[in-house]
Amino acid sequence: MKKRLLQYLACPECGGDIRLLSVAKEDGEEILEGDFDCVGCAKHFPVVRGVPRFAELDKIEEDKAATASSFGWEWQHFTQEDERYGDQMLGWIDPVKPEFFKDKVVLDGGCGKGRHMMLAAEWGARDVIGVDLSDAVESAFAATRSAGNMHVVQADLCRLPLKRAFDYAYTIGVIHHLIDPSVGFKSLASKIKPGGHFSVWVYGAENNRWITTIVNPLRTRFTSRINRRALLHLSKVPTAILYAATKLIYGPLNRSQGGAAIARHLFYNDYMNSISGFGWREQHTIVFDHLVAPTANYVTREEFEKWWKDAGASDVVIGWHNKNSWRGFGKING
Ligand SMILES: [Zn+2]
Structure with a gap:
């Protein structure tokens, strides 16, 4: 962390000012290991590998x-x-x-x-x-x-x-x-x-009933609990379906003359069109995201x-x- 960050910090417990007590390791402007405390409640906070914790x-x-x-x-x-x-x-x-x-x-x-x-x-x-x-x-x-x-x-x-x-x-x-x-x-x-x-x-929440009724139970009961590396591989299956749909159907239709009028009626078109330009990795991230989190609220x-x-x-x-x-x-x- 840089010293200029101090002006923005306050104690999360009492709101008091934070002061730097000691620096164990630094690299130019960057404090890599160190110790802070709160002027108000005296609680200590460390800097570990450059990040105040x-x-x-x-x-x-x-x-x-x-x-x-x-x-x-x-x-x-x-x-x-x-x-x-x-x-x-x-x-x-x-x-x-x-x-x-x-x-x-x-x-x-x-x-x-x-x-x-x-x-x-x-x-x-x-x-x-x-x-x-x-x-x-x-x-x-x-x-x-x-x-x-x-x-x-x-x-x-x-x-x-x-x-x-x-x-x-x-x-x-x-x-x-x-x-x-x-x-x-x-x-x-x-x-x-x-x-x-x-x-x-x-x-x-709106327009996402399919997620809240189908994906959510699967996520909370299964996918957020399994080994993450296994989930990473497992999530390639729905990603393949998503990828094919966006690359072969949603993307081309929305970009073609006359096709956009048809695409409008397709399931989840606005979103599918918005991600149709993304590569495999980005789409895989999106799918994985929806399956890994133990908590997800649809507002x-x-x-x-x-x-x-x-x-x-x-x-x-x-x-x-x-x-x-x-x-x-x-x-x-x-
Ligand atoms: Zn404090």
Whole structure:
């Protein structure tokens, strides 16, 4: 971690200031091993392999640890090299455009391997702080350490070790994996400065009945419990079906003159068309994602609207992304 991260940190227990007590190992600007404490409650937090650690998987609730562990494993076994990531992210945070990031202090709630942090920094953010509970922080740190304005923190999204210091926060495909997503929503919103903005993307309940009735029982009773390497291989079967359908039917039809009118009537067309350009690996990741997580909530528009209302947000824009998920953008007030 870089010392400039300190200005954004606060104790997750009492909100007190965090101070650096000792540095055991550093590399230029980067503190690799060290020790912090809270000025308020004197609790200690370590820096391990460059990442300040505010949560230990063996000491948090079992459901959160299981979800974090499943995604951590996934992120270490899939690589990310698709150039479509920029457009994909902009689809999730619409109406936000790259210019919006200029000079902003940005919070990435559930940063995984840091894919979106890198885009935020590329688009001009002043500082980007990525928080994740899983082991993916190791990869995120490796991917972002060379940049002076990217910071990775291991912590629980519901107990953020941060001050209310952010111009903008986004959370993409993360809080629906919490037992109660509204708690994660509230927690992230509470770190945004008055007048700052928030973007959230979650799985929708609408149009996803086939997932909640067929895939969910399979996921909770079977696929999230089996050995992950076995699941990785097993998930190639549904991926092959998905891949064939998007490459042979949905993609060509939607791109052809006259075909789009027919495609509109096909099952799940908007989404299938949106992923038809993805390669095998990306589609495999999507399928694996839906099968591995012990917790996944599919959120109704009504619930989603309520979160924004309860947070006192204004100028809220809600969109139905690919007709299967909800994205929201709004201003957080004082
Ligand atoms: Zn404290």
